[in-house]
Amino acid sequence: MTSVWILCRIDGAIDRWLTAPAVAHAPQSLGIFRIIYALFYLWHLSFQRAELLSGLPRASRRLIVVAAWFPFDTPPIVFQAIESIVVACLVLLLFGWRTRVMTAAVLVAGALLESLFSVADKENGTVFLTFFIPFVMLLAGAPWGDAYALDALRLRRAASPGTAARYALPLRATLVILSALFCIAGLNKMIGSGIWLRDFTVMANFGLYHNVDGALLGLRLNPWAAWVKELPILHVPIQLSILLFETTFFLALFERRLLRLYIGLALVFQAVNGLLFVLTFTPLLIAYASFLDWESVRRGVMPRASLKVRSATMLTLLAWTIAVALAATWNLGTFTRSILSLGSVIDWRSIFWPILPLGLWLVSSAIWQIGRAISMRMCRSQITEPAAASR
Amino acid sequence: MPTARPLFLTKSALAMMLLGLAVVGRRNAFWPLVNWGMYSKKPIHYPAPTATAVRLRIVDSTGQLRLVSAHELWGVDRLPIAMQSFTGAFDAETADARAAHRGYLVHLLDNIFPAIHVKQVQGVRLTWSVEPMAVPPLILAAPERESILGTFDADAHRRRAKRRP
Numbered sequence: 001m002t003s004v005w006i007l008c009r010i011d012g013a014i015d016r017w018l019t020a021p022a023v024a025h026a027p028q029s030l031g032i033f034r035i036i037y038a039l040f041y042l043w044h045l046s047f048q049r050a051e052l053l054s055g056l057p058r059a060s061r062r063l064i065v066v067a068a069w070f071p072f073d074t075p076p077i078v079f080q081a082i083e084s085i086v087v088a089c090l091v092l093l094l095f096g097w098r099t100r101v102m103t104a105a106v107l108v109a110g111a112l113l114e115s116l117f118s119v120a121d122k123e124n125g126t127v128f129l130t131f132f133i134p135f136v137m138l139l140a141g142a143p144w145g146d147a148y149a150l151d152a153l154r155l156r157r158a159a160s161p162g163t164a165a166r167y168a169l170p171l172r173a174t175l176v177i178l179s180a181l182f183c184i185a186g187l188n189k190m191i192g193s194g195i196w197l198r199d200f201t202v203m204a205n206f207g208l209y210h211n212v213d214g215a216l217l218g219l220r221l222n223p224w225a226a227w228v229k230e231l232p233i234l235h236v237p238i239q240l241s242i243l244l245f246e247t248t249f250f251l252a253l254f255e256r257r258l259l260r261l262y263i264g265l266a267l268v269f270q271a272v273n274g275l276l277f278v279l280t281f282t283p284l285l286i287a288y289a290s291f292l293d294w295e296s297v298r299r300g301v302m303p304r305a306s307l308k309v310r311s312a313t314m315l316t317l318l319a320w321t322i323a324v325a326l327a328a329t330w331n332l333g334t335f336t337r338s339i340l341s342l343g344s345v346i347d348w349r350s351i352f353w354p355i356l357p358l359g360l361w362l363v364s365s366a367i368w369q370i371g372r373a374i375s376m377r378m379c380r381s382q383i384t385e386p387a388a389a390s391r
Numbered sequence: 392m393p394t395a396r397p398l399f400l401t402k403s404a405l406a407m408m409l410l411g412l413a414v415v416g417r418r419n420a421f422w423p424l425v426n427w428g429m430y431s432k433k434p435i436h437y438p439a440p441t442a443t444a445v446r447l448r449i450v451d452s453t454g455q456l457r458l459v460s461a462h463e464l465w466g467v468d469r470l471p472i473a474m475q476s477f478t479g480a481f482d483a484e485t486a487d488a489r490a491a492h493r494g495y496l497v498h499l500l501d502n503i504f505p506a507i508h509v510k511q512v513q514g515v516r517l518t519w520s521v522e523p524m525a526v527p528p529l530i531l532a533a534p535e536r537e538s539i540l541g542t543f544d545a546d547a548h549r550r551r552a553k554r555r556p
């Protein structure tokens with residue numbers, strides 16, 4: 001009886017946590033995040049060419065269970081068609097047209113496409129972009145279509161306070177998976193082979209190793225790699241700080257300011273990895289982006305902007321025109337793709353230049369907020385203690 | 392409560408995904424349930440005094456020569472896909488496996504360089520001497536050694552691909 005009561009209490013606590021507000025101005029922030037997600041995904045796809053997977057030699061294929069049935073000997077046009085379907089669905093998702101259906105379509109077609117790439121080369125940084133985010137959105141009924149979307153315009157759907165919990169669910173679920181993956185990554189480094197706790201030259205060698213790789217690829221190199229290697233005093237702090245960051249990421253689950261701190265740290269971590277090493281975990285950026293208050297950013301950048309569209313039909317027509325045009329021209333030369341990457345100006349590495357200061361700002365503002373909260377609590381306890389003593 | 396169904400679905404899915412990550416996450420076969428085990432399995436040593444890379448030297452129908460790197464075909468983020476065929480086309484154990492890699496390389500070259508009709512492909516292994524503590528650690532334009540891995544006729548592989556059902 002007691003155990004059932006305890007389980008019910010735990011279940012209730014999980015429910016309350018999962019439905020507690022996760023981001024400010026939830027429907028609007030989520031709506032803007034949907035647009036950013038679609039644009040980011042299109043940008044990511046602009047560097048991929050699925051047609052090149054056609055005829056992939058058997059020896060180069062890994063076993064990926066969900067793609068095991070797929071015949072890689074099919075003509076390139078089949079791969080191009082899958083890619084074009086994902087592109088068209090992303091454009092319609094961007095406009096918020098039938099958001100729930102488009103979320104499901106992006107999930108199915110996008111996950112299929114990425115699983116095919118994974119057969120050739122596993123790139124685990126893409127799991128949030130291609131699977132987890134659309135999946136958790138779909139489970140919650142695609143609430144990212146409630147604002148800044150054609151659906152909202154058509155149905156005149158207004159976010160009522162009663163549905164606020166719905167907006168929290170996908171973000172909370174994303175945070176749980178992100179925390180689990182970071183925690184496992186840290187534990188793998190410590191207890192899997194134990195290399196990171198036995199050999200404190202891993203990161204120092206890592207810098208030099210990636211400089212050789214970068215030189216072979218003709219990339220910009222890490223100027224501090226040799227300097228770090230020559231200063232053994234830095235080796236232990238660098239390695240331990242990475243382990244500490246990964247294994248304690250789950251703390252972001254418990255407090256809003258800690259979430260801000262860990263998202264900031266994650267952005268700095270990814271930016272350093274991307275800018276100084278040849279590490280392409282870039283698609284993971286979209287998972288961090290889901291926790292930002294985009295509506296406040298929008299109000300700061302465009303305070304007077306509002307969606308004043310009288311005709312949903314006209315906007316639907318525009319959405320479909322762009323979707324068909326992009327899907328049809330996606331594999332005709334490189335023009336369409338180069339529009340999205342601004343002629344490759346924004347690539348897997350250059351995107352981190354604005355990310356680094358953003359991460360640093362989030363970290364410093366979170367530390368400031370945490371510090372202020374602690375000092376206020378201390379002040380309050382100092383005030384209440386003498387009062388209690390005098391009573 | 393209007394969120395009861397989404398809440399139940401999200402909770403159930405989260406429980407299954409977390410269980411999946413814990414049980415099968417280490418094996419990449421169960422994508423998207425994959426762990427991030429980066430750089431946790433093998434030690435990272437101080438770089439070796441030499442570095443090698445396979446490049447393709449292609450000859451087009453006008454007789455022009457061009458040196459092609461793996462990242463020109465698949466980009467840096469998907470580099471291993473091209474690298475497997477760069478080496479497999481010359482090092483694979485069986486003739487069939489070599490032919491499959493060669494056919495795939497011709498397919499890649501035709502797609503990436505549509506304006507060029509590649510006639511002949513030669514695999515070259517280049518070796519550089521490495522100064523790990525220097526920036527850059529090697530001079531890309533000045534490899535120390537070059538060994539030819541083999542040469543094949545691109546048209547023969549195009550014909551073979553056409554005959555394939």
